[in-house]
Amino acid sequence: EAGVAQSPRYKIIEKRQSVAFWCNPISGHATLYWYQQILGQGPKLLIQFQNNGVVDDSQLPKDRFSAERLKGVDSTLKIQPAKLEDSAVYLCASSSTWGADGYTFGSGTRLTVV
Amino acid sequence: GENVEQHPSTLSVQEGDSAVIKCTYSDSASNYFPWYKQELGKRPQLIIDIRSNVGEKKDQRIAVTLNKTAKHFSLHITETQPEDSAVYFCAASKGAGSYQLTFGKGTKLSVIP
Numbered sequence: 290e291a292g293v294a295q296s297p298r299y300k301i302i303e304k305r306q307s308v309a310f311w312c313n314p315i316s317g318h319a320t321l322y323w324y325q326q327i328l329g330q331g332p333k334l335l336i337q338f339q340n341n342g343v344v345d346d347s348q349l350p351k352d353r354f355s356a357e358r359l360k361g362v363d364s365t366l367k368i369q370p371a372k373l374e375d376s377a378v379y380l381c382a383s384s385s386t387w388g389a390d391g392y393t394f395g396s397g398t399r400l401t402v403v
Numbered sequence: 404g405e406n407v408e409q410h411p412s413t414l415s416v417q418e419g420d421s422a423v424i425k426c427t428y429s430d431s432a433s434n435y436f437p438w439y440k441q442e443l444g445k446r447p448q449l450i451i452d453i454r455s456n457v458g459e460k461k462d463q464r465i466a467v468t469l470n471k472t473a474k475h476f477s478l479h480i481t482e483t484q485p486e487d488s489a490v491y492f493c494a495a496s497k498g499a500g501s502y503q504l505t506f507g508k509g510t511k512l513s514v515i516p
Contacts, residue, residue: 331492331506332447345503380446384502394446
């Protein structure tokens, strides 16, 4: 079974620039999550999708972050404009609709904002 | 919202000794508690989980206990090995088809050969 695919693995941008991350979940997984992991901390949920609908985006800084999952499969997370404090690893995870037999996380995108 | 506290933040043990990491949660509606292991630069990997209808679960050298009344759960690793060295995260979720996870801040475990 293929895992959760994310790209790019690394990204360095200057503050105020924009950046986008891509995630392709495990085939058949209806639920997709984006987490932000700042160095030395646990992951924090940014947004959860169920198929192509948003379940929860209460912790997404909507003035600069946006995410979409148009066809209910892969997803894109965008930051515009980036701030220094956005430097983090952005993890995508997926799970089947009702089973929580563990999330499967992708390898993440490490973003550095300079 | 849910708040998960994790202790200690760092833990050093001799190879072969046991390691215990403790977490408390605030929301009594939480009913699913996974533990993740994260090696440097890698993705979090689920190592064990427990649901609120179970008090203890064991998988070889790893065990998790849950005390719903006190709202705390613990990870126990016996006969530690150098490859157990990593950062461990506890998390809590209300389940019910959502499974949004609230993570603790992590424990860096070092197993000294």
